[in-house]
Amino acid sequence: PKNKETINMIDREEIAKMKDGVVLINCARGGLYNEDALYEGLKSGKIKFAGLDVFSKEPATDNKLLDLDNVTVTPHLGANTEESQEKIAEGAATQALEAARGISYPNALNLPIKENEIPPFVKPYLELAQKMGNLAAQVNRGAIKSIRIEAEGEIADYLDSLATFATVGALKESLGEAVNYVNAEFVAKERGIEIKSQKSRRSSGYKNKVSVKLTTDKDVMEIGGTIFDESVQRIVEINNFALDVEPKGRMILFKNTDVPGVIGEVGMILAKHNINIADFRLGRDEHGLALAVIIVDDDVSKEVLRELSDLKASLSVSYAIL
Numbered sequence: 209p210k211n212k213e214t215i216n217m218i219d220r221e222e223i224a225k226m227k228d229g230v231v232l233i234n235c236a237r238g239g240l241y242n243e244d245a246l247y248e249g250l251k252s253g254k255i256k257f258a259g260l261d262v263f264s265k266e267p268a269t270d271n272k273l274l275d276l277d278n279v280t281v282t283p284h285l286g287a288n289t290e291e292s293q294e295k296i297a298e299g300a301a302t303q304a305l306e307a308a309r310g311i312s313y314p315n316a317l318n319l320p321i322k323e324n325e326i327p328p329f330v331k332p333y334l335e336l337a338q339k340m341g342n343l344a345a346q347v348n349r350g351a352i353k354s355i356r357i358e359a360e361g362e363i364a365d366y367l368d369s370l371a372t373f374a375t376v377g378a379l380k381e382s383l384g385e386a387v388n389y390v391n392a393e394f395v396a397k398e399r400g401i402e403i404k405s406q407k408s409r410r411s412s413g414y415k416n417k418v419s420v421k422l423t424t425d426k427d428v429m430e431i432g433g434t435i436f437d438e439s440v441q442r443i444v445e446i447n448n449f450a451l452d453v454e455p456k457g458r459m460i461l462f463k464n465t466d467v468p469g470v471i472g473e474v475g476m477i478l479a480k481h482n483i484n485i486a487d488f489r490l491g492r493d494e495h496g497l498a499l500a501v502i503i504v505d506d507d508v509s510k511e512v513l514r515e516l517s518d519l520k521a522s523l524s525v526s527y528a529i530l
Contacts, residue, residue, distance in 0.1 A: 210237035341377030346528035350424030360408035361416035449491030
């Protein structure tokens with residue numbers, strides 16, 4: 209930055225201390241070097257070459273440095289017009305929003321993920337992995353022992369990135385903003401949480417699929433998901449129950465014995481408390497069990513969850529918000 213402490217920070221005294229034939233480049237701010245001292249150094253050969261795109265006075269139409277053959281200059285275009293300032297502000301806001309959503313980090317310097325190496329089709333899977341990790345942590349409450357990420361298809365080439373996002377999702381439930389994409393692996397290791405990732409050895413029939421398995425001191429929960437039409441996120445499996453659920457909003461997970469009348473009883477309880485059902489997805493297994501994922505428009509109280517738990521067919525009830 210240009211301030212009272214950095215103006216002319218490279219002056220005759222500093223140049224004199226440099227090795228003969230030094231190359232100087234300034235793409236930061238004009239005025240950080242004394243242009244007269246720089247000119248003298250270039251003329252004498254002390255400075256072999258200089259590359260500049262900023263000057264003390266801009267536009268530098270009559271700057272004597274431009275007359276030297278050993279100076280290369282480029283135009284200083286960074287936000288020097290109202291139009292460019294608007295575009296930069298818009299770009300910064302867009303990047304900040306995408307980073308907050310966990311889907312894009314084009315100019316991050318310290319992430320364990322190289323943005324330019326991630327194809328566009330991968331980004332929705334990263335966001336999905338984070339959501340699945342968070343959902344698993346909300347439902348399977350307890351001290352996390354391990355997080356396992358499994359992937360099949362092309363997406364399996366990005367296991368490390370998927371593991372980072374899934375870990376952030378799982379740990380955010382208890383740690384909030386203290387965990388992020390930079391420190392997630394370190395935080396997990398510090399807490400004795402094992403993170404494992406592997407390519408799937410089985411085929412589910414999906415072109416690409418990601419599974420997150422969360423083991424706590426209380427239970428184990430595994431969630432599988434995929435992307436349809438390039439960006440449509442779907443949870444397609446929860447603890448071996450096949451489903452098709454959009455991972456967003458208020459979600460009630462209701463596991464029960466698969467007997468007649470249960471869906472009606474659940475609907476009556478929610479209606480009694482003026483809770484509107486936005487979506488109802490049901491998975492069944494060969495052991496006579498069923499798992500319903502109910503997306504609702506309204507907050508669900510502990511009283512409602514207790515009433516659902518009291519149903520004769522009820523085996524477990526959980527509530528999560530994504």
